[in-house]
Structures are given as C-alpha cells and as structure tokens.
Amino acid sequence: IAESPKKGKRKAEDTEDGETPAKKSKSAKAEEKTKLHKAVSLTKGMDFSHDCQTKDGRKPNWKIASWNINGIRAWMDKGGLSYIADEKPDILCVQETKCAQEELPADVKVDGYHDYWSSAEQAGYAGTGIYSKTKPINVTYGLGIKKHDSEGRVITAEYDQFFLVTAYVPNSGHGLPQLPYRSKEWDVDFREYLNNLNKSKPVIMCGDLNVAHLEIDLANPKTNKKTAGFTAEERQGFTDLLAEGYIDSYRELYPETEGAYSFWTYMGNARAKNVGWRLDYFVLSERLKEDLCDNVIRKDVMGSDHCPIVLYMALKE
Amino acid sequence: IAESPKKGKRKAEDTEDGETPAKKSKSAKAEEKTKLHKAVSLTKGMDFSHDCQTKDGRKPNWKIASWNINGIRAWMDKGGLSYIADEKPDILCVQETKCAQEELPADVKVDGYHDYWSSAEQAGYAGTGIYSKTKPINVTYGLGIKKHDSEGRVITAEYDQFFLVTAYVPNSGHGLPQLPYRSKEWDVDFREYLNNLNKSKPVIMCGDLNVAHLEIDLANPKTNKKTAGFTAEERQGFTDLLAEGYIDSYRELYPETEGAYSFWTYMGNARAKNVGWRLDYFVLSERLKEDLCDNVIRKDVMGSDHCPIVLYMALKE
DNA sequence: CATCTGATG
DNA sequence: CATCAGATG
Numbered sequence: 001i002a003e004s005p006k007k008g009k010r011k012a013e014d015t016e017d018g019e020t021p022a023k024k025s026k027s028a029k030a031e032e033k034t035k036l037h038k039a040v041s042l043t044k045g046m047d048f049s050h051d052c053q054t055k056d057g058r059k060p061n062w063k064i065a066s067w068n069i070n071g072i073r074a075w076m077d078k079g080g081l082s083y084i085a086d087e088k089p090d091i092l093c094v095q096e097t098k099c100a101q102e103e104l105p106a107d108v109k110v111d112g113y114h115d116y117w118s119s120a121e122q123a124g125y126a127g128t129g130i131y132s133k134t135k136p137i138n139v140t141y142g143l144g145i146k147k148h149d150s151e152g153r154v155i156t157a158e159y160d161q162f163f164l165v166t167a168y169v170p171n172s173g174h175g176l177p178q179l180p181y182r183s184k185e186w187d188v189d190f191r192e193y194l195n196n197l198n199k200s201k202p203v204i205m206c207g208d209l210n211v212a213h214l215e216i217d218l219a220n221p222k223t224n225k226k227t228a229g230f231t232a233e234e235r236q237g238f239t240d241l242l243a244e245g246y247i248d249s250y251r252e253l254y255p256e257t258e259g260a261y262s263f264w265t266y267m268g269n270a271r272a273k274n275v276g277w278r279l280d281y282f283v284l285s286e287r288l289k290e291d292l293c294d295n296v297i298r299k300d301v302m303g304s305d306h307c308p309i310v311l312y313m314a315l316k317e
Numbered sequence: 318i319a320e321s322p323k324k325g326k327r328k329a330e331d332t333e334d335g336e337t338p339a340k341k342s343k344s345a346k347a348e349e350k351t352k353l354h355k356a357v358s359l360t361k362g363m364d365f366s367h368d369c370q371t372k373d374g375r376k377p378n379w380k381i382a383s384w385n386i387n388g389i390r391a392w393m394d395k396g397g398l399s400y401i402a403d404e405k406p407d408i409l410c411v412q413e414t415k416c417a418q419e420e421l422p423a424d425v426k427v428d429g430y431h432d433y434w435s436s437a438e439q440a441g442y443a444g445t446g447i448y449s450k451t452k453p454i455n456v457t458y459g460l461g462i463k464k465h466d467s468e469g470r471v472i473t474a475e476y477d478q479f480f481l482v483t484a485y486v487p488n489s490g491h492g493l494p495q496l497p498y499r500s501k502e503w504d505v506d507f508r509e510y511l512n513n514l515n516k517s518k519p520v521i522m523c524g525d526l527n528v529a530h531l532e533i534d535l536a537n538p539k540t541n542k543k544t545a546g547f548t549a550e551e552r553q554g555f556t557d558l559l560a561e562g563y564i565d566s567y568r569e570l571y572p573e574t575e576g577a578y579s580f581w582t583y584m585g586n587a588r589a590k591n592v593g594w595r596l597d598y599f600v601l602s603e604r605l606k607e608d609l610c611d612n613v614i615r616k617d618v619m620g621s622d623h624c625p626i627v628l629y630m631a632l633k634e
Numbered sequence: 635c636a637t638c639t640g641a642t643g
Numbered sequence: 644c645a646t647c648a649g650a651t652g
Contacts, residue, residue, distance in 0.1 A: 070636075070637060070638095070652085071636085071637045071638065073637090073638085074636080074637060074638085096637085096652085098637065098638055099638090122639095123638080123639060123640095124637080124638040124639055124650095124651095125638075125639090125650090125651075171651080171652060173651080173652085174651085174652080210652095228652085265635075265636095265652085266635035266636050266637095266652095267635050267636090268635085269635095270635095304636095304637095305635085305636075305637090305652085387643085387645070387646060388645085388646045388647065390646090390647085391645085391646060391647085413643085413646085415642095415646065415647060416647090439648095440647080440648065440649095441641095441642095441646080441647035441648055442641090442642075442647080442648095488642080488643060490642080490643085491642085491643080527643095545643085582643085582644075582645090583643095583644035583645045583646095584644050584645085585644085586644095587644095621645095621646095622643085622644085622645070622646090
C-alpha cells in the first residue's frame with residue numbers, strides 16, 4: 001500500500017563482454033546506483049602467503065582461485081570481495097552467482113581486474129564469473145551447444161599458455177531427476193569440449209563439478225551412494241574425464257589426505273563437524289603436471305557453503 | 318546436496334476451536350516441537366498504564382487491543398508476545414498472521430488467555446487470531462458466505478454484553494485489481510453481517526480495515542486517491558458502514574487530531590517521518606458510545622508495519 | 635540452512 | 644522494505 005519510493009536498481013556498467021550465447025545485449029540504461037557495499041572483511045587476520053614450488057624447484061608465477069560463492073549479492077553483503085584483496089589471485093573464478101548480468105551490484109568490479117560474467121536465463125539461478133588481472137586473449141561463453149548453454153555454466157578464457165575454463169556443473173537434484181542429463185549429456189559434451197581445447201593449448205579447468213570423485217572425497221560415502229554428487233554415474237563421469245589425459249591437481253598432490261573438503265551443507269552444523277564434500281577442483285591437462293606447485297583448500301574462508309580453492313602454477317613462457 | 322537432517326516442524330497443540338469454515342480438522346499428529354522463542358521484548362521501558370473514563374465518569378472495565386502483526390512467526394521472533402504481557406489487554410485481536418493453524422509456533426499460547434485462530438487456504442497469507450482472558454460464549458469464523466470465507470479474515474467472539482468481531486479486510490492491491498470485489502462484494506456483505514449481529518447485541522469490530530477514511534487519516538491524501546486504501550469506493554464503504562449506526566471510536570474522541578496513524582510502509586523510512594495511514598479501527602455500535610473511555614494508538618510499539626491500537630470501555634452489566 | 639524469485643502488502 | 648512460499652542446492 002502506497003508511499004513506495006522509486007525502485008533503487010543497481011547495476012554494474014562497463015563490465016566486459018559478459019553475454020551468454022543465448023542473450024542479446026541490453027541497452028545500457030544508465031540507472032541510478034544505490035547500495036554500495038561497505039568494507040566488510042571475510043578474511044581479517046588470515047594469512048594467504050604460501051611458499052611452494054614444482055618438483056623441479058620452480059616457483060609459481062600464476063595463482064588461480066575458484067569459489068562457489070552461492071549468490072554474489074549475498075556474498076558481497078558478507079564482504080566477499082575482501083577475499084580478492086587478500087588472496088590476490090591472478091584469476092578468480094566464481095560459480096553460482098545467481099544473478100543476471102543487469103542485476104550485478106554496482107561495485108562488483110575490482111580494481112586491477114577484468115571481469116567476465118555469464119548468467120542463466122532463469123533469474124537467480126546458477127551463473128559463473130571470472131576476475132582476471134591479465135586481460136585474456138579471448139573469452140567465450142558456454143560449450144557452443146544450445147541445450148547446455150542457457151544457464152551460464154561455463155566461461156572459457158584464453159591466455160598465452162593455456163585455456164582457463166570455469167564450470168558450474170549441473171546438480172543431479174534431490175531424487176536425482178537430472179542425473180540422466182548430467183551424466184549422459186552434460187558430462188559427455190563437456191569432456192569433448194575440453195578435449196577440443198586441449199588439442200591446441202593445455203587446459204586448466206576449475207569450478208564446482210558437483211561430484212565427489214572417490215570415497216575419500218566426502219565424509220559419508222556409505223550413506224550417499226544415491227545422493228546427487230556421489231552416484232556411480234557421476235563418479236564414473238569424472239573418472240572418464242581424467243582418463244582422457246587430465247589430472248585432479250589436489251589428489252595428484254595429496255593422494256592420501258582425508259577430510260579435505262570444499263563444501264559443507266549449511267544444515268546440521270556440517271562445517272563445524274567437517275562433514276563435507278570435495279566438489280571443487282582444478283583439472284589440468286596432463287602436460288601441465290610438471291608446472292604444478294600446489295593446490296590449497298581455503299577451508300577457513302567463510303561466506304558460502306563452499307570454500308575457495310587455490311592453484312599455484314609455474315608456467316613456462 | 319545431502320547431509321539433510323530431519324525437518325524440525327513446530328506446532329501449537331490444543332489451540333481452541335480455530336477451524337476456518339473451509340477447513341477440516343487435521344488429526345493432531347504429536348509432532349516434535351523445536352524452536353521455542355526466547356524472551357525478547359519489544360516493549361521494554363514502555364508505560365502502558367492509562368487513566369481514562371466515560372463522559373459520565375465511569376472507569377474502564379474492558380481493554381481491547383488490535384494489531385496487524387504482519388506474520389505471526391516473524392512477530393514472535395521479534396518478541397511480539399511481550400506486548401501481551403505488558404499491555405495486559407482483556408482481548409487482543411491480531412491480523413495478518415500469515416500462518417496456517419498447523420504451522421503456528423509451539424509457544425504461541427499465552428498464560429491466562431484463550432486463543433482462537435483462522436487461517437487462509439493459501440499458505441502464508443492473511444489470517445486472524447484472538448487472545449481472550451474471558452472465554453467467549455461462542456466463537457465463529459468468517460461471514461458464513463463461502464466466497465469470503467477461505468482466507469481467515471474474520472473471527473467473531475460472543476461475550477455477555479457484546480459481539481467482538483475482528484477483521485482483516487481485503488486489500489485492493491497494486492493497480493486496484495481487487496477493488497471491485499472489495500467494495501462491491503466484501504464491504505457490502507460485511508456490513509450486512511455486522512448489522513445482523515447488531516440486532517441482538519452491540520458490536521465491537523476491530524482490525525485492519527484497509528482504508529483510511531478521511532484526508533486526515535493519512536499523511537499524503539492528495540497523491541493517494543488511486544492507491545488501495547484511499548480510493549473513493551473504499552472510503553465510501555466506510556462512510557456507509559458508519560451510517561448504519563456505528564462510530565469510529567478514535568475519530569469520535571479526536572475529531573481534529575492529525576498525524577494519528579497505525580500503519581507506515583517499511584519503504585523509505587516512512588515511520589520515522591510519520592508518513593502513515595490510519596488503517597486500524599475500533600468500530601462500535603452507536604449505543605456503546607456512552608461506554609467509550611478512550612482509544613489509544615500505540616505508535617511506539619514496533620514489530621510490524623502496523624502498530625497496536627487499544628480500546629478502553631466501561632461496559633455495564 | 636541459506637540462496638534466490640515472485641506474490642503480497 | 645518487509646513478510647511468506649517454493650524452488651534449488
């Protein structure tokens with residue numbers, strides 16, 4: 001009832017590229033920006049410095065982070081951007097932005113980074129983004145296959161030495177209604193997509209792959225064999241991907257480490273009890289193995305039901 | 318994804334009566350009650366004592382309060398029940414409970430009061446309730462007219478000396494889609510309903526009538542003539558009701574008082590600026606006028622976008 | 635349990 | 644600018 005003020009829409013202008021293949025460019029109405037975010041920090045007191053090197057002793061020259069942020073608007077309200085300032089990655093990939101391009105908060109941009117966004121046609125659903133210090137040679141959205149490309153799940157950024165692919169892989173859902181699509185269609189086509197890139201340049205693929213690969217990758221393997229993210233089909237899909245010539249960087253480095261998770265349901269205090277899942281990965285072309293320095297799971301960084309993961313690479317010229 | 322604990326449903330058992338005419342009694346599954354409300358207070362430091370009397374000098378013996386609480390669950394989370402303890406009314410009527418009978422919080426009951434509830438078929442919508450120290454002779458729900466009675470908008474409690482009717486009158490909506498229903502059907506039938514009661518006993522009707530009657534009853538009359546709650550049709554409906562032999566107790570007592578509102582939109586800081594509407598009323602049978610002591614608007618009681626209103630009556634045996 | 639939308643006010 | 648629901652995770 002009445003007295004409604006004009007709607008304070010907020011919008012990030014001048015964001016680079018950022019069109020999903022399915023969407024046409026909206027005319028950039030210069031809307032009023034309200035609500036800027038205060039300088040809340042998620043990361044105060046945390047130490048993000050980290051010494052590491054390749055097996056042959058080379059120091060990292062690329063730091064790439066990936067984080068399912070579970071809603072970029074809520075995440076920014078919690079001070080999510082402070083993570084970038086503190087981690088200082090060369091690239092940060094985010095998944096589940098849950099925000100249409102035009103609805104991105106005005107202050108989503110970060111000094112010193114180029115940003116790229118892809119969003120689902122369905123409002124408030126899925127979506128991915130990339131922050132990158134270096135401007136990529138080229139950025140593309142989706143797999144180039146219509147049926148997969150209306151949900152903003154994949155962004156590919158090409159750099160001199162590699163393709164960076166970030167993905168938010170479809171969840172099979174409660175009761176697994178989406179399992180056939182996920183395992184028989186998406187997994188198959190995504191694998192082929194990566195293989196094609198891999199022919200011309202090595203690939204660094206990261207994101208929320210919505211699968212815990214092995215029993216070691218979740219706290220309760222026994223009771224979750226019929227749960228989305230740990231079905232035989234999803235696990236096999238990941239096995240099949242690796243078999244094409246890729247490595248799971250974390251498991252490559254730490255084959256025996258238990259309790260290493262990147263996701264904890266908000267329900268039942270799972271995070272405090274470390275009842276989690278490793279759903280977030282860096283998957284690298286095998287020929288990048290020699291350049292791998294480390295993969296760190298930032299389990300203490302809050303702000304989402306996932307935590308960030310960080311890849312350190314010593315890439316050659 | 319997984320690790321979901323069992324749902325902690327909460328429910329108030331043994332609530333008296335409380336069936337809408339449209340609903341059948343649910344079998345009282347003895348569900349686990351979780352979440353009880355802590356003793357938060359909305360009212361600390363406030364003084365609810367009040368001296369008043371009728372024109373012929375009689376002190377009040379009934380105190381009746383009415384409050385649109387905008388969601389009983391949110392209201393209880395904010396400590397809404399503390400208002401009852403502090404105001405100590407003989408009767409409290411609440412509107413917009415937005416809660417099905419079966420979903421009422423376990424601790425909705427208040428010591429020393431009988432409680433009665435009516436809810437809409439549509440979940441989380443409308444709904445009314447009554448707390449009463451005295452057990453009424455009889456309680457009925459709705460107007461006895463099917464088309465009006467599926468939204469839990471009216472409860473009638475019969476006492477020795479009067480009928481108490483509490484109402485949450487239909488909002489005409491943004492763009493006034495419901496104005497024809499509201500003014501041509503509801504207002505007409507509700508008036509007739511009250512008239513019928515009024516034949517046998519005096520009526521005290523209260524609630525959110527979703528109309529500001531006169532220009533004095535809202536801050537911005539000029540700009541709201543096409544807004545739900547201040548259209549000519551809705552205002553006329555109220556005029557027509559009074560013409561049948563009722564008084565608006567507040568305006569009866571304070572015909573000239575400006576800035577007396579019971580609702581402020583949450584938008585644009587309206588309450589701080591007192592940009593409000595008087596939408597909540599006590600409407601009394603004219604023959605109760607001589608028993609009227611006072612009508613107080615508790616504008617400082619927070620917890621909803623409406624505030625409580627309180628009626629003091631000196632009813633004769 | 636927490637994010638969204640969309641209805642409603 | 645709040646409430647609630649329902650979808651989704």
